[in-house]
Amino acid sequence: MNTRTLELLVGLFVAAGLAALFMLAMSVSNLASFGGDDGYVIKARFDNIGGLKVRSPVAASGVRIGRVSDISYDLEGFEALVTMSIDPQYNVFPIDSSASILTSGLLGEQYIGLEPGAEEEFLVAGSEIDITQSALVLEEIIGQFIYSKADEE
Template sequence: MSQKKLEIWVGLFVVAAIAAFAILSFSVAGLSFKGEGNSYTLEANFTNVGGLKPRAPVKLGGVVVGRVESISLDKDTYTPLVKLSMYEDQGYFPETSSLAILTSGLLGEQYIGIKPGFVDDGIEMLGDGDAIEDTKSALVLEDLIGQFIYSINKDD
């Protein structure tokens, strides 16, 4: 094989490796080249968001039904305001639904779990811009350890 052909093959190999690395990076980050389709926005206030980050998934029974769009501070209530982008093709949820910040595994990344509420004749479905009132904040590991140590010392 001539020197020029060898250089071309090495160049193609390097380009293929860079493309594979880019695709792997997008996959690990949860990004995709295809759109997620139409979505609607929901809002929720939490007392503590812990390590929740934008683009974190919103899951129902392990199925991703949306993503965290943004996290900001509500200047009126001084609590974190989380905006969610919910996928329309996954359906709409009753206004009695609740949200909880959960963790994948013991020290894994945090995500939002949605628990659909009951559906009745007087219950409406959440739409674009609506707020979910029933929320459960993230558990902070340091607080749990502190409570455990306090309860041990209290018994002495």
């Protein structure tokens, strides 16, 4: 085999390897959602965030529009303060939109669902969502269910 073919095949091999890496990075990992850093940041307070984590998705009607960028505990209101970064193209959410912590599927991960409100004014960088609904904690639901059953009897 002559040197030229050899070089060509090796070049193809290296290119294929890099292409495979690129494909893995782009199509199966979350590299695509890294761009969210230039989005605008809004905040929300929750009594209980359940299993929500930094980098959990933020979705509206099930479509991912941003991600959670920070979670902290607010010592003044004794609440969880969740900061999320919303992709810049989704910049027309009314200011009275509500945020709830939902679970995808029965055992799936938790994410924040945004429900648009009706005001004319929009959420901007630094805004805070006032209407929030905490995560459902399975133990509490089961507890309530048992009490209500007990009351019926």
